[in-house]
Amino acid sequence: MRRAGAPDKAQDWPSAACFGRPMHNACATPLRWGLVGPGKIAQRFADALSAVPGSRLAAVQGGRPSHAEAFAAHWPAAVHHELAALLADPGVDAIYIATPHQAHAAIALAALDAGKPVLCEKPLAATAAQAQAVVGRTAERGVFLMEALWSRFLPSWQQLRAWLEAGEIGSVHTIQGTFCFRLPYDAGSRLYAPALAGGVLLDIGVYAFSLAQWVMSAQGERAFGGFDVSGVLAPSGVDLHVAAQLHWPGGAVAQFVIGFDASADNACRIHGQRGTITLHPNFWESTRVTLQRRGEPERTLELPLRHNGFEYQIEAAAACIAAGQHENAAIPHAHTLAVAELSDAMRRRLGVRYPFE
Incomplete structure (x- = not known):
């Protein structure tokens, strides 16, 4: 590392x-x-x-x-x-x-x-x-x-993981981020259509929750411990705006605001015992990451994409297929299922229902 x-x-x-x-x-x-x-x-x-x-x-x-x-x-x-x-x-x-x-x-x-x-x-x-x-x-x-x-295969996310595993900021206690942009309501858009599984949780919330999961798994926290959620529904009944707080058994929390109804800086900050790591905007496609340790000069790395960012996941999938693997260790099936279960639970609490459920 x-x-x-x-x-x-x-x-x-x-x-x-x-x-x-x-x-x-x-x-x-x-x-x-x-x-x-x-x-x-x-x-x-x-x-x-x-x-x-x-x-x-x-x-x-x-x-x-x-x-x-x-x-x-x-x-x-x-x-x-x-x-x-x-x-x-x-x-x-x-x-x-x-x-x-x-x-x-x-x-x-x-x-x-x-x-x-x-x-x-x-x-x-x-x-x-x-x-x-x-x-x-x-x-x-x-x-x-x-x-x-x-996103998990991007150089910036890999650098974040390396700093976490090296203990650069100590134990993580708080993760804070936003993923918000203005998307005027359009009943014909797939993002607002219940029949097409629209809403912010499935479309962009997965980035936030997966990032939190990626961070916490680096320090051995293998499962979400619980959550609080509030939100606003679109006229079609899908989730338009969500404020979520995730909890882990060790005491760490992640706080995210996700929405189609507002703008935000869309950075993500990971706070630990000895400092903070920031994935600069937009965190899901960031090419810039900063390590700020208490009492030390901050260190910012510029990690540009080799092409458009999708090349890394294609390479990872191709290598695993060639090796006869059934899953990739960077995004194992257990992680995918845990986020799916979390999204389901949040939608139920918010009152979102899809016609095919």
Whole structure:
């Protein structure tokens, strides 16, 4: 692990793909990807493939054939009009799922049944029960599955973890952050639609809760101990604004405000016995991290992305698939399930219900 005083270059990380260290071209395992859901986030994934040696986009499938064809015209790939055809394609080695949340679980189950490794956009599923079903299926089939929580693989998040594991700020007692932006209400938007598993908890809350989980697991806290939550619902009934406090058995707390109705600085600060680590805005994609130890000059590292940030998770997934792993140690299935259960519990307390539950 890299400690304070070590070189400030992101490329000094060792190659340890299945834990999630940025590999910087260390992983050249050939992998042909099939993409389901050719929308905005899928554009970023396709672009990132150009920065991963050996990986390429092989095929695309979407609910609207015209969208899939337009996507493939920009990012050259075969087009399948049916999911079954994509999953049966011998030229596809692994599946990336980027559909709206409510469809994630069904597509992941079908892909695993077809023997195709899966990288699924966060959240893995719309409910904890769905997530449990998907994780159970990957164990049955012996096929790789990973929630595409790309932030955990970024150089800044890896540096944060290294400082925590090195004890640079001592035991963590408080985590504080925001993830807020203005998104005018639109009943037709997937983010406001109950049928599409809309709301802030699933769409952006997962980043906050997963960061807190990532921080606390570095000091041996393996489970959430409890939570307090309050919020405001949108006219459609999904969660619009959430203030949450998480508790751990050891006494640490995490406080987050998450919303589609306001702006915030969107940094995250981790306070410990001997200092503070700050992931600068926006914390989920930050390239800047600061260590401030009591009585010492602060140390800020600039850790730019090699491409657009998605390359690291693609490399990590490819390396695990090549090694015959069923999960990635940086985002294990247990972490995915714990956040899904937390989100479920918060939605129930706020009064959010999805029609498919």
